[in-house]
Amino acid sequence: MADTPDTEYPSPLRRLGTRLKQKLPGNGNGGRPRSLRYAHLIGWGKYLPEKVLTNAEIAQIVGTSDEWIVARTGIRERRIAAEHESTATMALSAAREALETADLNPADLDLIIVATASPDHIFPATACLVQDTLGAVNAGAFDLSAACTGWIYGLSLAAQAIATGSLDHALVIGAETMSRMVNWEDRETCILFGDGAGAVVLGPSRKPGGVLSSVLGADGSGGDMLSVPAGGSRMPASPETVSNHLHTIHMDGRKVFRFATRVIRQAAIEAVEKAGLTMDDIALLIPHQANSRIIQSAARGLKLPAERIFVNLDRYGNTSAASIPIALCEALEEGRVEPGDRLVTVGFGAGLTWGAAVIEWMAKPPLERPWRSRLRSVLYALAGVRSRLRRWWRQLETWLFRPPAARP
Numbered sequence: 001m002a003d004t005p006d007t008e009y010p011s012p013l014r015r016l017g018t019r020l021k022q023k024l025p026g027n028g029n030g031g032r033p034r035s036l037r038y039a040h041l042i043g044w045g046k047y048l049p050e051k052v053l054t055n056a057e058i059a060q061i062v063g064t065s066d067e068w069i070v071a072r073t074g075i076r077e078r079r080i081a082a083e084h085e086s087t088a089t090m091a092l093s094a095a096r097e098a099l100e101t102a103d104l105n106p107a108d109l110d111l112i113i114v115a116t117a118s119p120d121h122i123f124p125a126t127a128c129l130v131q132d133t134l135g136a137v138n139a140g141a142f143d144l145s146a147a148c149t150g151w152i153y154g155l156s157l158a159a160q161a162i163a164t165g166s167l168d169h170a171l172v173i174g175a176e177t178m179s180r181m182v183n184w185e186d187r188e189t190c191i192l193f194g195d196g197a198g199a200v201v202l203g204p205s206r207k208p209g210g211v212l213s214s215v216l217g218a219d220g221s222g223g224d225m226l227s228v229p230a231g232g233s234r235m236p237a238s239p240e241t242v243s244n245h246l247h248t249i250h251m252d253g254r255k256v257f258r259f260a261t262r263v264i265r266q267a268a269i270e271a272v273e274k275a276g277l278t279m280d281d282i283a284l285l286i287p288h289q290a291n292s293r294i295i296q297s298a299a300r301g302l303k304l305p306a307e308r309i310f311v312n313l314d315r316y317g318n319t320s321a322a323s324i325p326i327a328l329c330e331a332l333e334e335g336r337v338e339p340g341d342r343l344v345t346v347g348f349g350a351g352l353t354w355g356a357a358v359i360e361w362m363a364k365p366p367l368e369r370p371w372r373s374r375l376r377s378v379l380y381a382l383a384g385v386r387s388r389l390r391r392w393w394r395q396l397e398t399w400l401f402r403p404p405a406a407r408p
């Protein structure tokens with residue numbers, strides 16, 4: 001387990017006891033907080049596809065150059081999902097890593113949120129595919145559509161649900177296969193995006209810390225600035241929508257740029273003030289990785305030096321909802337986050353949406369527990385068997401118990 005002091009992650013027996021107690025009449029929290037609880041980040045994980053697509057390679061597809069892309073965006077390369085990969089498979093890999101660092105079994109999860117703008121399907125939710133493959137049999141699951149801000153929205157909702165006592169453990173994933181959403185003939189958008197997934201596990205603690213505050217915002221009047229026009233109920237798929245590339249990302253880059261520079265600064269300041277802190281208390285800003293010029297402009301506005309801002313977009317481009325959790329994982333791997341540090345995560349995206357969250361990092365590096373990892377591998381294998389058995393049983397049920405024929 002990520003060795004968080006005083007986290008009160010109960011043993012399986014205690015958890016069972018708590019679950020049973022909550023089911024007794026007169027128990028549970030009756031809609032009120034049981035007591036003051038804090039939502040801590042106790043696990044984290046990321047997944048990036050192997051295939052690297054460099055600017056030079058993109059320059060062979062559209063009229064652009066490595067120099068132009070680096071100068072205007074800061075991006076040098078991005079990752080592209082393999083044919084057999086999708087948002088759900090990448091989300092699953094990040095989720096397993098996050099459960100590993102949290103030393104938590106999938107059945108302990110109460111909620112799975114997948115923030116994504118590129119789900120496997122309109123429905124079923126990608127979160128349900130992840131829930132099934134993980135074997136998270138006690139979890140509710142849904143997708144969250146707030147584009148690049150989605151992971152912050154998910155973090156905020158999950159943290160509040162944990163703080164009020166309505167659930168204990170939540171998995172919040174940001175996962176995207178943006179390479180399948182861009183028009184590879186549009187040089188203004190195809191240079192920007194990449195694929196990947198990042199995930200965190202949140203759990204309860206009585207010790208102050210974890211998600212200290214969050215602010216969320218939206219302005220639908222700017223919806224047309226960044227959109228995928230077709231494929232929904234307003235413009236269903238047709239040969240025309242496909243040939244006109246209306247299922248791909250359409251963007252007014254300059255307008256989005258202006259919106260982003262304004263809103264990052266504003267959201268970060270609001271979240272920090274809401275947490276009762278000042279920018280001087282913040283060890284690291286982890287912004288949505290869209291464009292290095294946007295990040296630099298926000299840094300100037302927030303008066304933060306470069307060493308207190310995390311940037312990895314040169315290697316991954318804009319992975320939309322996945323960008324902040326991936327960056328958080330890399331910041332941890334690089335030793336840029338220490339227990340007790342306060343971080344600000346801040347995002348913006350289509351909708352328009354924006355949001356920021358202040359996190360007090362309480363988790364210590366995870367301990368190696370090989371036998372527990374092996375147990376989880378067995379649980380994942382069993383989840384596959386369980387899923388297949390349930391499908392067969394459903395098939396058998398429809399065959400055995402045919403509904404009575406309608407009477408004339």
Ligand code: COA
Pocket residue numbers: 063064065068069072073148187188191192226251253254256257260290291318348349350
């Ligand atoms: N390679 C070469 N030239 C390009 C190009 C590319 N990939 N994309 C655009 N251009 C050209 C334009 O056609 C334009 O040419 P013109 O002056 O002859 O008309 C010129 O470069 C300047 O275009 P402009 O739109 O002013 O560039 P910019 O400095 O605003 O950079 C973006 C364009 C897209 C990189 C920038 O606007 C941006 O990053 N916006 C935010 C996008 C974003 O973050 N979206 C996701 C939000 S979650």
